[in-house]
Amino acid sequence: MSSLIKRLVSIAPMMEHTDKHFRYLIRCISKHSLLFTEMITSAAIINGDHKKLLSFNVVEHPIAVQIGGRDIEEILSASLIAESYGYDEINLNIGCPSSSVQNGGFGACLMLDKKHVGDIVHTLSNNVKIPISIKCRIGVDDLDTYSFLYDFIKEVSSSRCNIFYVHARKALLSGVSPRDNRRIPKLDYDRVYKLKQDFPHLEIILNGGVNSLENYSDIINHVDGVMIGRTAYKNPYILSDVDSHIYNSPGLVDSIKGIACQYLDYVSQQRITKLFHLTKHMQGLWYGRQNAAVFRRLVTEPSCTVKQIQEFIAKAN
Numbered sequence: 108m109s110s111l112i113k114r115l116v117s118i119a120p121m122m123e124h125t126d127k128h129f130r131y132l133i134r135c136i137s138k139h140s141l142l143f144t145e146m147i148t149s150a151a152i153i154n155g156d157h158k159k160l161l162s163f164n165v166v167e168h169p170i171a172v173q174i175g176g177r178d179i180e181e182i183l184s185a186s187l188i189a190e191s192y193g194y195d196e197i198n199l200n201i202g203c204p205s206s207s208v209q210n211g212g213f214g215a216c217l218m219l220d221k222k223h224v225g226d227i228v229h230t231l232s233n234n235v236k237i238p239i240s241i242k243c244r245i246g247v248d249d250l251d252t253y254s255f256l257y258d259f260i261k262e263v264s265s266s267r268c269n270i271f272y273v274h275a276r277k278a279l280l281s282g283v284s285p286r287d288n289r290r291i292p293k294l295d296y297d298r299v300y301k302l303k304q305d306f307p308h309l310e311i312i313l314n315g316g317v318n319s320l321e322n323y324s325d326i327i328n329h330v331d332g333v334m335i336g337r338t339a340y341k342n343p344y345i346l347s348d349v350d351s352h353i354y355n356s357p358g359l360v361d362s363i364k365g366i367a368c369q370y371l372d373y374v375s376q377q378r379i380t381k382l383f384h385l386t387k388h389m390q391g392l393w394y395g396r397q398n399a400a401v402f403r404r405l406v407t408e409p410s411c412t413v414k415q416i417q418e419f420i421a422k423a424n
């Protein structure tokens with residue numbers, strides 16, 4: 108399975124967004140996009156309820172688990188546990204700038220220690236059978252030259268990592284919230300394109316600001332794939348052409364209403380009291396259509412019921 112993954116389109120890891128329920132919704136729209144879990148720390152996998160953290164639905168394949176951590180042995184143990192759950196790829200978070208992640212010495216600040224990242228990758232690639240990948244930024248604070256990025260990729264790839272998801276903006280480690288860290292530093296696609304020119308043997312996937320399939324067509328001339336974050340949550344139906352247009356496979360036959368009904372069937376089957384934790388992921392489904400705001404309010408309301416959503420769908424154009 109793992110060697111067959113086509114990373115033409117990936118759905119970015121997003122905390123509190125890309126849980127298994129949202130991923131199921133995406134699977135109702137695109138069968139081939141590569142899905143990612145939210146970041147899970149290696150400590151949480153080892154010390155917490157890993158069944159709760161790692162279990163997923165078989166329809167979610169291909170799926171990568173994103174791990175955040177610093178300690179090599181701990182990351183290895185967590186990766187072996189994740190591998191045993193059947194994930195298709197282990198991805199290391201080397202891009203998160205949040206202060207809690209910095210306090211743990213991982214995320215974007217690990218870009219400042221390429222040797223350590225290389226050591227993590229080396230250990231994993233010797234012990235884990237599924238592919239290991241990195242998600243990183245193009246720089247950190249003032250270390251934002253192309254040669255800094257080049258040296259990082261060179262060191263880490265020489266430790267047998269061949270797959271890099273590169274968020275095309277640098278990380279600012281202080282004075283800016285994680286939210287603003289996805290907005291304020293400028294996107295620089297040319298940096299990522301140059302990486303692919305300089306490392307043609309590596310799989311380089313561009314992330315940041317990809318919000319349409321037209322966008323995709325330009326970018327894919329330069330790199331191996333795109334990773335889509337916020338747009339996939341805000342307007343998931345945008346992925347409806349991915350299978351037919353990008354993966355050349357039979358496309359989606361369902362309308363937005365059909366997808367909503369399919370997801371509601373899934374929601375109804377879950378034994379969960381707070382259904383709104385599942386229905387909230389539908390909030391972008393009506394994006395750009397009549398009554399989008401009404402729908403969003405309805406599905407994010409804690410008291411929302413499946414019946415109310417079915418009634419909305421029945422009346423919708």
Ligand SMILES: Cc1cc2nc3c(=O)[nH]c(=O)nc-3n(C[C@H](O)[C@H](O)[C@H](O)COP(=O)(O)O)c2cc1C
Nearest residue numbers: 119120121122145146200274315316317335336337
């Ligand atoms: C709510 C939210 C949570 C995020 N959580 C993670 C995460 O857990 N791991 C990670 O590597 N990136 C995380 N990111 C960053 C995204 O993966 C992505 O790199 C970023 O949003 C840029 O892509 P976009 O412009 O397509 O949204 C998060 C982004 C958002 C909006």
